[in-house]
Amino acid sequence: MPAVSFQQVGKTYNGARGSFRALDGVSFDIGEGEFFGLLGPNGAGKTTLISVLAGLTRATEGRVTVMGHDVQADAAAARKALGIVPQELVFDPFFSVRETLRIQSGYFGVKGNDAWIDEVLAELGLADKANANMRQLSGGMKRRVLVAQALVHKPPVIVLDEPTAGVDVELRQTLWAFIGRLNKQGHTVLLTTHYLEEAEALCHRIGMLKQGRLVALERTATLLSATHSTMLRFKTDQALPAALAAQARSTGRIVQLRARDAAEVESFLATLRGAGVGVEDLEIGRADLEDVFVQIMQGRSPVAAPAQGVGASA
Structure with a gap:
């Protein structure tokens, strides 16, 4: 029996301006004792799915169970099996x-x-x-x-909805040490976060939502191994040449460029030298979960999307 099961979950909101499909046939299982990451951009449906799980929102169709208890038909038992940390500060x-x-x-x-x-x-x-x-x-x-x-x-199932958003480093370390120990003791953990390095370090398996649909569901190691890109990372205070700027991912002074092989890395460096762009802290490494996430959201990942309506277990 899975700790959490989403079966063909759909949610449609109807309003004066028409209807909005927040969830579209989402199906997957989370095994007992699993540390599961639910990722997606803003508006992907993560919070709606958690609200359905918590019984705060009623799904338009489909079924959700927690430790075998239906969140609607057996609400009291389902909620007792859940411990939910919401995004909002409520006290x-x-x-x-x-x-x-x-x-x-x-x-x-x-x-x-x-x-x-x-x-x-x-x-x-x-x-x-x-x-x-x-x-x-x-x-x-x-x-x-x-x-x-x-x-x-x-609770046997712990749901963390953006638990470290806007908090200090000390709390993050304290929280993950404690939650990690509870997970090792058998507690199931469902995490949503925009800090993808946390998901990469903590989660056994990851599901990704986009526009209310499940577009990836794999073990974290499988997601990372599916992309063979080499990442060139460096810092610079200067503008990149147009040819590189179009394909770079920049965060402040930090620039990341995806390369197919060592020859393309050398080509990038030659272009930077030719344009007179000075670089610092040059690193060459493998793609991380953020790179995989961006590829999947852009529809460029080699990881096949799961079939909608087909549940997948741990």
Whole structure:
């Protein structure tokens, strides 16, 4: 039995300006104990799919189960099996951190939970904030409390929707160390993130959505091995020649160029020298998950897209 199963899930929103198809026949399974990454550009349908999983949005068609429980027909059991960290900072300003976690435990009928609450607070760096009012916390600390709330009833399935967006490096490291340990203990993790280096490092398998459809579903290692591109990376303060600028991916001073082989790398370097472009920190390496993601979104990846309507398990 998969931990999470999406079966032909579709969602259509109807409004005054017509209908919008947010999800279109999405089908895949997530195995128990798997660390699964759900990637896609803004508007791809990731949050809609998670909202359907959480029971916050009703799918137009299809079926979703969590640990065998249908999210609509058996909503209470399905939600008890889930711990969800939302994107938005949502908190009650009238309670302390410890009171918030005790109340959250009560929602799931968990009593005498102080020992686990203390462990979660310690693991997430919140022990010294246990008696602080939620209003007194910084944005990063509030996000830590959201993670603690999701974990307080020890759910078998943990859903992290952009959990590290806008947070500091310390929280990222603390969070991934704790979540990684829970995953090794058997908890299933579903992660959405725009930090693709996180997904590459953490996820066993990755699904990619584009315009509400599943366009890739593979093990992370398979996705990375499917592209044999060599990446030329360097820093420069100067404008690239037009021939290179058209194919480069630039982030500030950092430039990345995809090359087929060593001969093309030398051709790029010769073009840069000929144009008088000075470079720093030159590196030659393999393509990473960000390169694969861009290729798939542009329809240029050698990885075959999964057939819509056919479930795929771990």
